[in-house]
Amino acid sequence: MATKLQADDKDLGGFTVSRVLPNQDKKMVGPFIFFDHIGPADFPAGEGINVRPHPHIGLATVTYLFNGSILHRDSLGSVQEIFPGDVNWMIAGKGIVHSERETHEVRAQQHPLHGLQLWVALPPEHETVEPDFQHINKSLLPTINRPGLMMRLIVGEAYDRSSPVRTFSPMFYLDILAQPGATLEHPNPEHEAALFVESGSIKVSDTVFNAGDFVLLDGNDLEIESLEHSRLMLLGGEKFHRVPHIHWNFVAYERSTLDAARKRWDNGEFPRVPGDDKEFIPLP
Numbered sequence: 001m002a003t004k005l006q007a008d009d010k011d012l013g014g015f016t017v018s019r020v021l022p023n024q025d026k027k028m029v030g031p032f033i034f035f036d037h038i039g040p041a042d043f044p045a046g047e048g049i050n051v052r053p054h055p056h057i058g059l060a061t062v063t064y065l066f067n068g069s070i071l072h073r074d075s076l077g078s079v080q081e082i083f084p085g086d087v088n089w090m091i092a093g094k095g096i097v098h099s100e101r102e103t104h105e106v107r108a109q110q111h112p113l114h115g116l117q118l119w120v121a122l123p124p125e126h127e128t129v130e131p132d133f134q135h136i137n138k139s140l141l142p143t144i145n146r147p148g149l150m151m152r153l154i155v156g157e158a159y160d161r162s163s164p165v166r167t168f169s170p171m172f173y174l175d176i177l178a179q180p181g182a183t184l185e186h187p188n189p190e191h192e193a194a195l196f197v198e199s200g201s202i203k204v205s206d207t208v209f210n211a212g213d214f215v216l217l218d219g220n221d222l223e224i225e226s227l228e229h230s231r232l233m234l235l236g237g238e239k240f241h242r243v244p245h246i247h248w249n250f251v252a253y254e255r256s257t258l259d260a261a262r263k264r265w266d267n268g269e270f271p272r273v274p275g276d277d278k279e280f281i282p283l284p
Helices: 255-266
Strands: 003-005 008-011 016-021 032-043 051-056 059-067 070-074 079-082 087-091 096-101 111-121 132-136 143-146 149-158 171-178 183-185 192-199 201-204 207-210 214-217 223-226 230-237 245-247 250-252
Touching: 032 059, 032 192, 032 230, 051 250, 051 255, 059 070, 059 149, 070 087, 070 132, 079 087, 079 132, 087 096, 087 149, 192 201, 192 207, 201 214, 201 230, 223 230, 245 255, 250 255
Parallel strands: none
Antiparallel strands: 003 214, 008 016, 016 032, 032 111, 051 096, 059 087, 059 111, 070 079, 070 096, 087 132, 143 149, 149 171, 171 230, 183 223, 192 214, 192 230, 201 207, 201 223, 245 250
């Protein structure tokens, strides 16, 4: 039976972030261990996002925007502005540092920001891989069409298509535009799955869910009906039988690994971000 998970809203000064995962009722959905809905926000000229350099281990971040742009920099030397429909996929592995800001041109004028940032836990055998960064333009992401549905496959495999994003475990993450009356089938009933209703409304097993709802599906929720023009984010994958620990920006299967990462950051032993190395976020 489909169930709604409650989000924890945080005001970050000028915009709101709604965090659904991890949740007291469900820590992970497949490999997805972190789900942040950013905005929507409308910044006046001279203001915007300003996320200082900070570290990650044991995960991959996936950033996807509906509106606006973000300038990504990381300790590998990557500098990439992301726009709606593109995907930024950053593999932290044994350790990476990045910042998220805006270009001079964006900050100079009134501008919007609206999107999602998710964390994907790496399996134990891959948690210390070399860090990497991929930017995939929306034109390279598979499009899947079904009656009343237009779908973009962001990450993983679904409906006999594969995303070019490099992954380490079975998963799927899709952006779906649904017309009224359209029916969406579960991509893999053997896998965990959830839906975020970005706009519109849907019905699952006679229960109606509306814009802003994060809906946890089970193996019996085989069909989802769109009740109006809706935009849905479908995510999930193979269940993790070993759930990693989370502390701050770190994900690891052993607490000693988290402690070591804390010490590395506190001692300045993580690599720096070229061109953005004058400030950083301290340990909480």
